[in-house]
Amino acid sequence: MAGIGFRLQNLLKDDSFISRIKAYSYAAVISSGPWIYSLLSFLAVSFFVTSEAGLNRLFQVSVIYVFAFSQVIAGAFQLTATRVIADYIYESKFEMIPGVYIKTITALAPLLAIAAAVIFSSAKMGAAYTLICTLLFVLTGLIWIQLIVLTACRNFKAISYQFAIGFIISAAVSITLGTRFGLLFYLGGFTGGILYIFASMHSQILNEFRSKKAKTKPAVDIAKIKKYLPLIGVGFFFNTGVWVDKFVFWFIGGNRISGLLYENSVYDRMNLILIAMLIPVMAVFTLSVETNFYVRFRNFYKSIVEKENLDSINLNLALMKQSIIRGANSILKVALPLAFMTIVFSRQLLAALKMPPEYQLNWCVFACAALIHAFFMLSLILLMYFDFLNYTLKASALFFGVNLAVNLAGALIIGPKFMGYGYLIAVTIGFAVSLRYLNEALDNLLYHTFSRERIPGEIIIKR
Numbered sequence: 001m002a003g004i005g006f007r008l009q010n011l012l013k014d015d016s017f018i019s020r021i022k023a024y025s026y027a028a029v030i031s032s033g034p035w036i037y038s039l040l041s042f043l044a045v046s047f048f049v050t051s052e053a054g055l056n057r058l059f060q061v062s063v064i065y066v067f068a069f070s071q072v073i074a075g076a077f078q079l080t081a082t083r084v085i086a087d088y089i090y091e092s093k094f095e096m097i098p099g100v101y102i103k104t105i106t107a108l109a110p111l112l113a114i115a116a117a118v119i120f121s122s123a124k125m126g127a128a129y130t131l132i133c134t135l136l137f138v139l140t141g142l143i144w145i146q147l148i149v150l151t152a153c154r155n156f157k158a159i160s161y162q163f164a165i166g167f168i169i170s171a172a173v174s175i176t177l178g179t180r181f182g183l184l185f186y187l188g189g190f191t192g193g194i195l196y197i198f199a200s201m202h203s204q205i206l207n208e209f210r211s212k213k214a215k216t217k218p219a220v221d222i223a224k225i226k227k228y229l230p231l232i233g234v235g236f237f238f239n240t241g242v243w244v245d246k247f248v249f250w251f252i253g254g255n256r257i258s259g260l261l262y263e264n265s266v267y268d269r270m271n272l273i274l275i276a277m278l279i280p281v282m283a284v285f286t287l288s289v290e291t292n293f294y295v296r297f298r299n300f301y302k303s304i305v306e307k308e309n310l311d312s313i314n315l316n317l318a319l320m321k322q323s324i325i326r327g328a329n330s331i332l333k334v335a336l337p338l339a340f341m342t343i344v345f346s347r348q349l350l351a352a353l354k355m356p357p358e359y360q361l362n363w364c365v366f367a368c369a370a371l372i373h374a375f376f377m378l379s380l381i382l383l384m385y386f387d388f389l390n391y392t393l394k395a396s397a398l399f400f401g402v403n404l405a406v407n408l409a410g411a412l413i414i415g416p417k418f419m420g421y422g423y424l425i426a427v428t429i430g431f432a433v434s435l436r437y438l439n440e441a442l443d444n445l446l447y448h449t450f451s452r453e454r455i456p457g458e459i460i461i462k463r
Contacts, residue, residue, distance in 0.1 A: 059186050061263045062120070062133055068243045069115060070141035075239030077108050079231035079384075082148045084224055097209045101149050105142050112141040122259025128184055136191040139198045146201040150208075158204060166197035230389040234396045238380065241400035241430070245407040245423045246271060252411040267419050269353045270363060274370045277338050281374045284334050285327070285381075293327050296320035297385060304449060313446070321442060324382065331374055339371040359419070366420035369427050376431035379438050386445065391437035399430030 081104045088096040116137035120130045150159050170193025178186035246267060254264035300316040342349065343364045350357055376399070383392045403426035410418030441448070 057263065057265075058123075058125070058257055058261070059183060060268075061257050061261050062187065063136075063190065064263070064268060065119060065261065066116075066133065066137045066140055068246065069119065070112060070137050071144065072236070072239045072243060073111055073115060074108060074141040074144040075235035076232050077104055077235070078144055078148060079235040080225060080228050081145060083228045083231055083384075085149060087224060094209050097149065098206060101145065101205055104145050108141060108145065109138055112138040119260050123257070123261050124259060125183075129187070132184060132187045132191055136187065136194055139191070139194045143194070143198055143201065146198065146205060149205050150201060159201070162197050162200045162204075165200075166193040169193040169196050228389070230393045231384075233393045234380075234384075234389070237393070237396040237400040241396065241403050241426070242274075244400060244404045245426070248404070248407040248411050248422075249416070249419055252408075253416050264419075266355055266359055266362075266416070269355055270359075270366045270420060272353070273342055273363070273367050274373060277335060277342075277367075277370045278374060278377075280338065281331055281335050281377075284330055285378065293320070293323040296323040301449075317445065328375065328378060331378060335371050335374045339367045342367040342370075359416075362417070362420040365424050369420060369424035372424070372431050373427050376427055376434060379431060379434040383434065383438055383441065386441055386448075388437065388441045388448075391434070391441065395430055395434035395437060398433055399426055402426040402429050 081100055084100050085097055088094065088100070113134060116134040117130065120133040120137075123129065147159070170190050172189070173192050174186045174189030177189060246264070249264045249267045250262040254262045254267075256262050296316065296319050300313070300320045303313045303316045346360050346363050346367075347357065350360055350363060355363070380392055380395060383389075383395070403423060406425050407418070407422035410422045
């Protein structure tokens, strides 16, 4: 699926400022569309939501819950679907992609609906509130799946336009009707934008991969799905690990809004650092790393399949390792200045976000953690590139476990002053372990490549 980087790279050929802005904007939407949409819509609508009767807080908490828990549940499906679709693309079986997409969202939608109904019905805000939030929850979770399918389409302009129009619909309807009629219309407008994005992307997926040859719905290869079962654990543990420290400080030391809805306004605003930093990082990754690295990656395995000599194979391996270092440097050039500016202007940012100044050190700690998080993601993605799924699963599970355990202990023993520290410890340990796994995998890559897979044309002697 990395080939989308080549399409984006074409925008940089004339080396103009406008072309670069377009390329990075498309890359950001492709890699982080729901994050961008949610962040912009959330900030735009929250500015107008009335604070009477706590409606502002209820709206914000409802949207944060939608984003957090839908990402956790969808994460268990997302990576497996990605890998199965990538295999079908490699095999030129494009007619199989709609089957994977339909069966994935069919299995995912009921889980999302049940989770949403339990969470939002507990707030006892009425059937209309529960129904709107449940619909928003389900649609958001399904969009995570749609985005990976549309990445295969490589139609980044359509994806960008759909998210932009969805944001306009969301903001316009919410602000126009919500300011007059209240909370349900704020949430309804927000959901309307998401509904437009889902419907337009659903239509595009079915049209893009419509096969004239296939007269019936293509069946999904169950054996192929079983092969990638570790990816279910990776998606679940990583996404839950990203949010579990927030869950801890919501329920320990946070404020109960209604039912199962809790919030911790200070820690929720700190999480904006992570989102603001990862959006440009993922844009750089999509545009540069997945272009340069993918070429080296493909050349390495091509040299093996075509049975080139050992010197040629080792040369391609060395070039691939160099491309990893260059990719990490390109991410560092973006992430490090962002973290630095976040720390240097921490006092001003705290004031702008109306956060207590005594949390300035926690803010800086969280900014450092967000920087390390970017490289933790890079190491996990590279491990998955080389099909070291067990290593990826172990690193993701460790990250989740440490983040949960350390933050629970810190919240109970130290209290709010521990916010950010547990996340820094967990992501540092996760990155260190994943980096060790990656070094080990690269050092023994030739052995693993020849021992795990048969080379086309290889003669097997039966005794």
